Amino acid sequence: MIIVKDLEELKTVYNENKVHVTIGNFDGVHVGHREFLHQIKKDCIQDHAKFVIVTFVPHPLKILKAHSGFLINTYAERRELLASCGADYLLEIDFTRDFSTLTPEEFLTKHIFSFDGISKIYLGHDFAFGANKSGDFHVAKTFCEHKKTALMLQQEYKIKSSSVSSTEVRNAILAGDIPKANELLGRNYFLSGRVIKGEGRGKKIGYPTANLGYDKELIIPAKGVYITQVKIKDMIYNSVTNIGVNPTFNTGYEVHVESHLLDFTQDIYGEEIRVSFIKKLRDEKKFPSVNDLVEQITADAELAREYFKHE
Template identity: 85%
Template sequence: MIVVKDLKELKNVYNENKINVTIGNFDGVHLGHREFLAHIKKDSVQDHAKFVVVTFVPHPLQILKSHTGFLINTYAERRELLAECGVDYLLEIDFTRDFSTLSPEAFLEKFIFSFDGIAKIYLGHDFAFGANKSGDFHVAKTFCDTRKTSLILQQEFKVKSSPVSSTEVRTAIQSGSIEKVSELLGRNYFLSGRVIKGEGRGKKIGFPTANLGYDKELIIPAKGVYITQVKIKDMVYNSVTNIGVNPTFNTGYDIHVESHLLDFTHDIYGEEIRVSFIKKLRDEKKFPSVNDLVAQIKADADLARDYFKHE
């Protein structure tokens, strides 16, 4: 997949006769997104067309609503997930307040129809674009008809009669419903980052942990203990992960993501890791003593070992 940051750059690398295009934020690249993108990829192969995704950086809500701590994936992770879906070109438009004032027609004219060879445009069932989200399927259809370009509308995608959306995924993450998150994403939910220096308490009590330095723009699961797997380079290790504020030690309000890798003794300080969440074991709680905490951590680790033994 070729990633480009502006139209001039895309025109420089683009040399195909025909392209199929879709537009969206694709935060999380959830199961609905993946089904939609698979359909476009299949069409593109049959049409001998290149598959172009047009998206935005930063997410519009970060600019228009000043939202923070809500992204399901970093922009680098979104690139990785979109590449897995067979996207040929990813155009990342710089989303600014000035950009947000473009009319739907101006957006289509400047950012979509500035190319020859647009064969088909695909829109999500709920996608709105242009100033005040005034552009919808009907606006786009009128615009495309005058240019003899096919416009295809995605039907709402559901799992077990429930709609799949980035909003639904975020709600499930915040509630700690990790198995539902996996169902909505069609994969395990993960957090990536570098192992950073912590307080070192885990090592002192016999359960060393990798303290994850995660992007604070990301949404974080509910406080608690989870069965997880940690990927380091090309190796995957079974683990348990605590998300919370370490209430037994009264350390403050910062949320820590700390993973204890089962039967693992190597020093991974400074390494890039990916923590994949599988199942929630329990809520975070304050223990009467450190000995009680140690006993509970041992029980959590045993539950995780038992889980992986039967997988």
């Protein structure tokens, strides 16, 4: 997948003649997104067209609502996930206050139809664009008819009669309902980052942990202990992960993501890792003593081992 700065590049740099385009935020690239994108890819193959995804950086909610700590994936992870759906090109539009004031027609003229080889445009069932979200399928349809471009509308994707959306994924993550989040994502929810220096308490009590330096723009699951798997380079290790503020030690309010890799003794300080979440074991708890904490961690690790034995 090639990242472009403007769709004009498709003609001037890459010599493309025919493309199919979709537009959206695609945060999390959940199972509904993936079904939609895979269908577009099939159409592209059938129509001998290239597949272009148009999206935004940062996410509009950050600019329009001043939201933070809500993204399911980093923008780099989103690129990776979109590439896996078969996109040939990705245009990441810089979303600013000025950009948000464009009318739907201005947006389509300046940022989409700057390339004249667009054969089809695909819109999600709930996608709105332009100032105050005034642009919808009907506005786009009128515009596309003038351009003699086909416009396709995605039907709402559901699982067991329930809607699938990035908002529903976020709600499940915040509630610690990892199985639901994973079902909506069609994959295991994960957090990535570099192993950073922590307090070293885990090592002192016999349970060393990898302290994850995660992007603070990301949403974090409810505080508690989770069965997880940690990917280091191309290797995957079973683990238990604690998310919380270490209340037994009264360390403050910063939320830490710390993974104990089962039966693992290597030093991975400074390594890039990916922590994939499977299910929650329990809520975070303040223990009366360090010995009580160690006893509980031992029990958590044993539950995780038992889980992986039956997988």
